[in-house]
Amino acid sequence: MQTHTDHIALFSHVSIDYPLKKYTLRAVTDVTFALKRGAVTALVGESGSGKTTIASSLIRCISEPGRVAEGDITFYGSGGEETRLDLLSDKEMRAFRWRKVSMVFQAAQSALNPVLTVREQFSETLEAHGEKLAKEEREARFSDLLDYVKLDAERVLSSYPHELSGGMKQRVMIAFALLLDPELIILDEPTTALDVITQNYIFTLLKKINREKGISMLLMTHDISVVAKFADYVGVMYGGRLMEYGDVRTVFHRREHPYTAGLIGATPSIVGDISQMKPIEGSPPDLLDLPKGCVFAPRCPKCRPVCLTEEPPMREFEDGSMGKCYFYREGDHADTAG
Amino acid sequence: MQTRQDDIRAETPLMRLENINMVFRKPGALFADRDIHVLKDISLEIGEREIVALVGESGCGKTTLGKIVTGLYRPTSGDVYFEGERVSGVFDKKLSSYNQVQFIQQDSYAALNPVRTIYQSLYAPIKTHHRKWKRAQIDERIEELMGLIGLLPSSQFLGKYPHQLSGGQRQRILMARAISLDPKLIVADEPVSMIDVSLRLSLLNLMKELNEKLGMSFVYISHDLSTTRYIAHSGRVAVMYLGQIVEVGKIGDVISSPRHPYTRALLQAVPIPDPDFKGNDELPLKSMQLGSLENRGEGCAFFDRCLYSREACKQKFGSVLTETAEVLCCNLGQVPSEPVFEKIDRTEENV
Amino acid sequence: MMNKTHSTSRFSAVGAFFQGLGSSAARGCRKFFSNGKTIAGFAILAFFVLVAVFGPLIFPYDPDTDMASAYLMPSWEHPFGTDWLGRDVFRQVIAGTGSVLEIAFYSAVFTVVLGTVLGIVSGYLGGWVDKVIMAVTNIFLSIPSFPIYLLLAAIVTINTPVSLSVIISIWSWAGLCRAVRVQIMSLKERDFIQICSVMHMSKAHIIFKELLPNVFSYIAINFVMAMRNAIMASVGIMLVGLAAYDPTNWGAIINAARTKGLMNVKNIYILLYPLLCIVVFQISTLLLANGLDETLNPRLKVM
Numbered sequence: 001m002q003t004h005t006d007h008i009a010l011f012s013h014v015s016i017d018y019p020l021k022k023y024t025l026r027a028v029t030d031v032t033f034a035l036k037r038g039a040v041t042a043l044v045g046e047s048g049s050g051k052t053t054i055a056s057s058l059i060r061c062i063s064e065p066g067r068v069a070e071g072d073i074t075f076y077g078s079g080g081e082e083t084r085l086d087l088l089s090d091k092e093m094r095a096f097r098w099r100k101v102s103m104v105f106q107a108a109q110s111a112l113n114p115v116l117t118v119r120e121q122f123s124e125t126l127e128a129h130g131e132k133l134a135k136e137e138r139e140a141r142f143s144d145l146l147d148y149v150k151l152d153a154e155r156v157l158s159s160y161p162h163e164l165s166g167g168m169k170q171r172v173m174i175a176f177a178l179l180l181d182p183e184l185i186i187l188d189e190p191t192t193a194l195d196v197i198t199q200n201y202i203f204t205l206l207k208k209i210n211r212e213k214g215i216s217m218l219l220m221t222h223d224i225s226v227v228a229k230f231a232d233y234v235g236v237m238y239g240g241r242l243m244e245y246g247d248v249r250t251v252f253h254r255r256e257h258p259y260t261a262g263l264i265g266a267t268p269s270i271v272g273d274i275s276q277m278k279p280i281e282g283s284p285p286d287l288l289d290l291p292k293g294c295v296f297a298p299r300c301p302k303c304r305p306v307c308l309t310e311e312p313p314m315r316e317f318e319d320g321s322m323g324k325c326y327f328y329r330e331g332d333h334a335d336t337a338g
Numbered sequence: 339m340q341t342r343q344d345d346i347r348a349e350t351p352l353m354r355l356e357n358i359n360m361v362f363r364k365p366g367a368l369f370a371d372r373d374i375h376v377l378k379d380i381s382l383e384i385g386e387r388e389i390v391a392l393v394g395e396s397g398c399g400k401t402t403l404g405k406i407v408t409g410l411y412r413p414t415s416g417d418v419y420f421e422g423e424r425v426s427g428v429f430d431k432k433l434s435s436y437n438q439v440q441f442i443q444q445d446s447y448a449a450l451n452p453v454r455t456i457y458q459s460l461y462a463p464i465k466t467h468h469r470k471w472k473r474a475q476i477d478e479r480i481e482e483l484m485g486l487i488g489l490l491p492s493s494q495f496l497g498k499y500p501h502q503l504s505g506g507q508r509q510r511i512l513m514a515r516a517i518s519l520d521p522k523l524i525v526a527d528e529p530v531s532m533i534d535v536s537l538r539l540s541l542l543n544l545m546k547e548l549n550e551k552l553g554m555s556f557v558y559i560s561h562d563l564s565t566t567r568y569i570a571h572s573g574r575v576a577v578m579y580l581g582q583i584v585e586v587g588k589i590g591d592v593i594s595s596p597r598h599p600y601t602r603a604l605l606q607a608v609p610i611p612d613p614d615f616k617g618n619d620e621l622p623l624k625s626m627q628l629g630s631l632e633n634r635g636e637g638c639a640f641f642d643r644c645l646y647s648r649e650a651c652k653q654k655f656g657s658v659l660t661e662t663a664e665v666l667c668c669n670l671g672q673v674p675s676e677p678v679f680e681k682i683d684r685t686e687e688n689v
Numbered sequence: 690m691m692n693k694t695h696s697t698s699r700f701s702a703v704g705a706f707f708q709g710l711g712s713s714a715a716r717g718c719r720k721f722f723s724n725g726k727t728i729a730g731f732a733i734l735a736f737f738v739l740v741a742v743f744g745p746l747i748f749p750y751d752p753d754t755d756m757a758s759a760y761l762m763p764s765w766e767h768p769f770g771t772d773w774l775g776r777d778v779f780r781q782v783i784a785g786t787g788s789v790l791e792i793a794f795y796s797a798v799f800t801v802v803l804g805t806v807l808g809i810v811s812g813y814l815g816g817w818v819d820k821v822i823m824a825v826t827n828i829f830l831s832i833p834s835f836p837i838y839l840l841l842a843a844i845v846t847i848n849t850p851v852s853l854s855v856i857i858s859i860w861s862w863a864g865l866c867r868a869v870r871v872q873i874m875s876l877k878e879r880d881f882i883q884i885c886s887v888m889h890m891s892k893a894h895i896i897f898k899e900l901l902p903n904v905f906s907y908i909a910i911n912f913v914m915a916m917r918n919a920i921m922a923s924v925g926i927m928l929v930g931l932a933a934y935d936p937t938n939w940g941a942i943i944n945a946a947r948t949k950g951l952m953n954v955k956n957i958y959i960l961l962y963p964l965l966c967i968v969v970f971q972i973s974t975l976l977l978a979n980g981l982d983e984t985l986n987p988r989l990k991v992m
Binding site: 046047150167195196197200201204223224225226230248262263266267269271272274277278280283284299 | 395396504506507534535536537538539540542543561562563564565567568571593603604605606607608609610611612613614615620621623626628
């Protein structure tokens, strides 16, 4: 059992439901993992894997009508305080959000208000969180932040969102997320719509923020290459389950979970051998009609009869990593949970 | 795999673009219309059975060039030759009688009429071009196409509307529609960028198969060098920057020894799915700012961002033939020529 | 719904029938009865149609005057009472239903056909065709309609539902035309229309098989709205007595009740019945339009 000071947040057996008209859709099922303080943790998965849902639950931004049905989400502040996020009232959550945990959204253009200048939006957020600063102090803070993300503060502050390019908007969003000095930033596919050069630039910047300011990050992405380049820890999500979790190098080198291995094996790279690449057969799971045993079983090359009847438990390994599969190689990764 | 009766023209490439320029006029304030020079002096050849990839950032003109190849746009100046004959756009008789260039768009949902079934979307083009075919004949052809793209049994898909299919399935339907008229060339514009990672590879494999089995040439447009390398591993790549082709060559050569400073930056920015390749995060670029397409002078478009630019680059630029590629840079002597990825696979030592 | 598959891969004559416009109509019909508002609106409308068709057979209207029984209060024999000439108001209202519905239907047909055809042609072809059509449309949109109705009604003899409908629809197609044009212009730029040019499909195919089905739901909603507007306009025209070709028309009844009511206050309650019918009819069209909008309009669709 690790001490909680190593962690900034802990998801414990979290399940998230979307009650719809005729049925309830379980988008996240029994997910347990901890976010390491000061590290970049990535959640990788395809559309519908539940990665956005679980990350949004930290600041209660799950899209309607989703709600946490089971489990606890705990936040450990740097001052040693513990906050049960799932028990906060809406008012307490509003005070918590952005001050402790902020978020950079996927679509920067729609996250910024089109009729307000960047300065107005920054000021508004400060006021909403009861920060009363003198005008000069406020201006100084804004320009510091924008300088930090390498934007021309003077020009950008008085600009409207449509006057900025995609990469600039995303950097404004990052500055915006830093506004109240949070301890954790959630990054929801921050570079999906951007080109590789801008993407590289954004991640270099984020890494700098992570290292210099010690802000922990939770990155959601579908791109395993981005994970390899940027993250320290990775959680692989599939069909609402956390399939594997661990240190990036451990997970990439072990390549034993069939889904993780499949994902890496199906991602073309500009180095190395491409003749060995294989797609994952089959199609992504339908959350309303999940298979009985392991959710990945229908597409799994290692699938055996037991996989079809009973869902494998989450196994913990000595190196702190976890995996949800019956067939990890024995010996190599001693099984502590049994 | 029929051999086409044009061995005489074996020397002529399937499609040849010569000095293509494309200028859009952007209405400004009163009389101040501005010219946007989207493509500048593009020349490119696409051979039979060849895969040519167009790679670049958004705004580099790769989609516009793709639309010129399909004939949707007519270039402002310059000529397009198809099998040695000059053609001029979609409504050109030479092209229309054969339908030899087809187009696969990026957004598979937008590319299919939302109120028509898959069957209807596949039926109409075949019927248009084979007026005498009976329904049974067309049905047979559709069945064959569905087999080719791997959506069987076809009855499970044909009666559905586009929104009832997944992105991967829709993208396959687009391929079926594109090959239904037996084209010689298919332009595919970012065909996998909106598809889930686990399904991308099978779509790329399908395109490779169509290229190999049916002998169709492909123009693959993408901003993603990794998928480009996968699909066009034996073909050529043209790297575009601000409406110009800055480097063109065999894809293996371009990736292993990129010559143009922009190509080098682009390659270095590509994330590698291996945590051991941490690479150098600082890109060899002076600025992040993309240059402007307006009021282009005679100088090199990459001037402002290039680490190796000299005063002379502002005045003129020209292309250089190296052993492996044609590069649009006149200061190549100064540009390093070692591979971008010096860090060789360290995976083995680490395990 | 999701797993619905076609039992045959070979589409027969029935399948062919559903191609193009038919397919969206078929889809619309399937969705049609999934919305409460649509059902309610449709039911009321159907009731009016039944009344129009069978009402006069069961309760034939006797236009003969019978001064002895003028101004009778409602009773079992005369549920709505009688008017100043002793005619049964209940039977009058029933007899008028048919012409009211006819006017509504014809006007809507004229409006929708004119508006849609011109809108599609203008939007798809563009260029000078578009300029001419838009100029004409703007003229029709900028001149206030009601005084023109009055003027036309004064010049032309209006003696059939069709002629009244023509006059009403001449002034109502322009708005629809503009709206359809805008939709077509944006659809034209969409990928699936562009690909049609790459595949060298004919203009006729693009217009009728690709574009039209996409605006079909919009047209259906506008058809209902046009019916609603036509009733308003026709009642207005009748009310001011400009086209009193038919004394049983609801507007004409109101008009009579109003003018005669000035002489005999007892008579004024006759206003209520046709007024009530108009209100109910309006409600039904609104319900139907709203319901159709909810089921067909993709922007309101929540999945």
